Amino acid sequence: MNDNNDKIRIIPLGGVQEIGMNMTVIEYGNELIIIDCGFMFPRYHMLGIDYVIPDTSYLKDKNIIGLILTHGHEDHIGAIPHFLRNFPNIKIYGTRLTAAFLKAKLSDYKNEYKDIEIYELEPRNKIKLGINFEIEFIRVNHSIPDGVGVAIKTPLGIIIHTGDFKIDLNPTTDRFIDLYKFAEYGEKGVLLLLADSTNCQREGFSISESVVQSTIIPLFAYKDGMIIAAVFASSIERIQDLVTAAKVNNKYITFSGRSLIKYTKIAEEMGYLNLYDIVIPIDKINRYPREKIVCLTTGTQGEPYSSLSLIAAGSHRHIKIEDGDMVIFSSSIIPGNEMVVTRMINNLFDLGAKMVGEDKKLLHVSGHASSEDLKLMYRLVKPKYFIPIHGEKRHLISHINLVENLNGLNTKGFLLYNGNVLEIDKNLDAKLSEPIEIRNIYVDGKGVGDLEESIFHDREQLSLNxxxxxxxxxxxxxxxxxxxxxxxxxxxxxxxxxxxxxxxxxxxxxxxxxxxxxxxxxxxxxxxxxxxxxxxxxxxxxxxxxxxxxxxxxxxxxxxxxxxxxxxxxxxxxxx
Structure with a gap:
C-alpha cells in the first residue's frame, strides 16, 4: 500500500458554511463512506429555486462502501433521491425511524427506487463496512427520535461524528443521549471528532424539550378561537408535545401539509407518536366548535405553497383565519429565511390572527448543543483533532475558539469549508490538503444542476424593475x-x-x-x-x-x- 493509501481524508461536501445540505466524506485507501446527504432551503437571493443539494462529482468512480444517516431531517436525507440517480447501488444505513422516513420520501418517486435497500441499525450495534471501516451508532438527543452519532473505527484510529445533538437530561421520552458510550470511546482514544456547531454561540446548557411541553399545555386552554400551530413535519417529539397539550385541554387535532400527514402516520405506526384518537379530517373541522380545534401545519419557514403560507394568503381550501384565532410558532427561523417568514407573519396579523411564539422562546427549544453541551462532549471524548461541522462560518469559527480555550484539553481544531480536505497520515499528523472543486447544485422544478450563480442576478434584475x-x-x-x-x-x-x-x-x-x-x-x-x-x-x-x-x-x-x-x-x- 502506498503512502497516499495510508491516509485518512475528510472532505465536507456540504454543511460547513451554511445551515443545511449536510454531507461529509471519510476516505481511507480505496474505500470511502459518506455521512448524511441532505438539502438546503434556498437563501433569499436564490430566486425561484426549490432547494440546493451537494455536488457529488468528486465521488464519481470512487469505491463508496456505505451512506450513513444520522437522523431523518431533510437537511440530512433530503438530497438522497438525487444522489441515488448517480449512485444507484449504494448501501444505506440508518436507525428505524430514519429508514422509514427515507423510504417514504423515495416512494414519492413512484417505482424509481423500489429496489433500494436500507439497512436498519440500532444504537450500540456495530457493523463492518469494507476492509477499513467499522461503525457503531451512538444515541443522541435531537428534535427527532432515533438520532445518532457515529463512531467510525479506521486503521489509523477512531473518528466520531456527533450528528445533530443536544444533551437533554430530562427529555419527554425514555431515549437519552448515550454519554456512557461517548466517554467509553474517549477512554480508548479518539483521533478526530466532528461536532455540531449550530448553537455553539449560545451560553449555558441547552433547554430541555420538557420545558416546551409545560409551556404549551396551559397555552392550549385558549377559548377565543382556533389554534394553528406551525411545526417542522419531521419534528416528532415536538408534535407529540402539541398533541398531548390538545388532549389535556379536551381539544381535537387536525393536520395540514402532505409531509406532516405522511410523517405523523409513520411515527404513529412505529410507536414513536401517540395521537390519542383525537385526530379529525381537515375537511370535517366545520362540524366541531372552532375553539375545540388545533390545526398542526407545515410552513414554519414561509415556504411557497406550504400550508401556513396558503393560510396567510387566504387561499387555503379548509382553513380561513377569523378574528381571535391564535397562530403559534413552535420552531425557529432558519438563517436566510427571516424576510419571507416576517412577511407571512404580517399577513396573518392582517387577517386578524393573534400571534404567539415568534418572540416567545419557551414555545421552541433547539435540538442543537449549546456551549456547555459542547464542552461536556469534548471533556468526554478528548479528541486529538476536531472539525466543527453543521454551521455557517461564524458558528464554525466560534466553535474552534470555544474548544481551544478549554483548560487542560490538548486538541487541535481545523476550520474546513465545503470542498476542503483534511489529511491524517500514518504518523497521525494532520494537515489541510489541496481542496476539491465543488459548486452548489440547484434544483429548480425538474431541472437539477442546470443553473449557475449568474442566473440569480438576472432574476433579481427582472424582479426589481x-x-x-x-x-x-x-x-x-x-x-x-x-x-x-x-x-x-x-x-x-x-x-x-x-x-x-x-x-x-x-x-x-x-x-x-x-x-x-x-x-x-x-x-x-x-x-x-x-x-x-x-x-x-x-x-x-x-x-x-x-x-x-x-x-x-x-x-x-x-x-x-x-x-x-x-x-x-x-x-x-x-x-x-
Whole structure:
C-alpha cells in the first residue's frame, strides 16, 4: 500500500458554511463512506429555486462502501433521491425511524427506487463496512427520535461524528443521549471528532424539550378561537408535545401539509407518536366548535405553497383565519429565511390572527448543543483533532475558539469549508490538503444542476424593475428607403391597466418617448450604413434604457427582437 493509501481524508461536501445540505466524506485507501446527504432551503437571493443539494462529482468512480444517516431531517436525507440517480447501488444505513422516513420520501418517486435497500441499525450495534471501516451508532438527543452519532473505527484510529445533538437530561421520552458510550470511546482514544456547531454561540446548557411541553399545555386552554400551530413535519417529539397539550385541554387535532400527514402516520405506526384518537379530517373541522380545534401545519419557514403560507394568503381550501384565532410558532427561523417568514407573519396579523411564539422562546427549544453541551462532549471524548461541522462560518469559527480555550484539553481544531480536505497520515499528523472543486447544485422544478450563480442576478434584475420587450421591423420600400416599425411591451415595469387615467397617460407617454428615441437611433445607423443586426439591437436597447432612466429613473431588463428585410445578405446570416 502506498503512502497516499495510508491516509485518512475528510472532505465536507456540504454543511460547513451554511445551515443545511449536510454531507461529509471519510476516505481511507480505496474505500470511502459518506455521512448524511441532505438539502438546503434556498437563501433569499436564490430566486425561484426549490432547494440546493451537494455536488457529488468528486465521488464519481470512487469505491463508496456505505451512506450513513444520522437522523431523518431533510437537511440530512433530503438530497438522497438525487444522489441515488448517480449512485444507484449504494448501501444505506440508518436507525428505524430514519429508514422509514427515507423510504417514504423515495416512494414519492413512484417505482424509481423500489429496489433500494436500507439497512436498519440500532444504537450500540456495530457493523463492518469494507476492509477499513467499522461503525457503531451512538444515541443522541435531537428534535427527532432515533438520532445518532457515529463512531467510525479506521486503521489509523477512531473518528466520531456527533450528528445533530443536544444533551437533554430530562427529555419527554425514555431515549437519552448515550454519554456512557461517548466517554467509553474517549477512554480508548479518539483521533478526530466532528461536532455540531449550530448553537455553539449560545451560553449555558441547552433547554430541555420538557420545558416546551409545560409551556404549551396551559397555552392550549385558549377559548377565543382556533389554534394553528406551525411545526417542522419531521419534528416528532415536538408534535407529540402539541398533541398531548390538545388532549389535556379536551381539544381535537387536525393536520395540514402532505409531509406532516405522511410523517405523523409513520411515527404513529412505529410507536414513536401517540395521537390519542383525537385526530379529525381537515375537511370535517366545520362540524366541531372552532375553539375545540388545533390545526398542526407545515410552513414554519414561509415556504411557497406550504400550508401556513396558503393560510396567510387566504387561499387555503379548509382553513380561513377569523378574528381571535391564535397562530403559534413552535420552531425557529432558519438563517436566510427571516424576510419571507416576517412577511407571512404580517399577513396573518392582517387577517386578524393573534400571534404567539415568534418572540416567545419557551414555545421552541433547539435540538442543537449549546456551549456547555459542547464542552461536556469534548471533556468526554478528548479528541486529538476536531472539525466543527453543521454551521455557517461564524458558528464554525466560534466553535474552534470555544474548544481551544478549554483548560487542560490538548486538541487541535481545523476550520474546513465545503470542498476542503483534511489529511491524517500514518504518523497521525494532520494537515489541510489541496481542496476539491465543488459548486452548489440547484434544483429548480425538474431541472437539477442546470443553473449557475449568474442566473440569480438576472432574476433579481427582472424582479426589481421588470422587463421590456422591443420588436423592431425594418423593410426596404419600393423607393429604396427603409420603413421602420418599433413596438414595446412590458411586464413589471410600468402601469399597464386600471382606472387611474393619469397613470395610464404617463405610461403611454413613456412608451411613445422610448419608441421615438429608439427610432431615431435606428435611422442614424441606417444613414451611416451600419446595418449589422448586433449593432441595431444594441442601439435600440441603449436608446430605450437612456430614455427610461431620463424620464422615470428606472432601468428594466430589455430584450430586442429584430426582423430585417432586404439588407446586406451576409448580415442576414447573423439572424440565424
Amino acid at each position: 421588470g422587463v421590456v420587450a422591443a420588436n423592431v421591423i425594418i423593410k426596404k420600400n419600393i423607393n429604396g428607403n427603409y420603413d421602420i416599425k418599433i413596438d414595446t411591451e412590458s411586464k413589471g415595469f410600468i402601469y399597464k391597466s386600471g382606472d387611474n387615467e393619469s397613470l395610464l397617460l404617463k405610461t403611454e407617454e413613456l412608451k411613445k418617448e422610448g419608441i421615438n428615441s429608439a427610432m431615431e437611433s435606428v435611422k442614424k445607423l441606417l444613414l451611416k450604413n451600419k446595418k449589422t443586426p448586433s449593432t441595431i439591437k444594441y442601439e435600440v436597447r441603449e436608446a430605450l434604457r437612456r430614455k427610461y432612466m431620463q424620464i422615470i429613473g428606472r432601468e428594466p431588463v430589455i430584450f430586442v427582437s429584430l426582423y430585417i428585410d432586404d439588407i446586406i445578405e451576409e448580415n442576414k446570416e447573423q439572424l440565424k
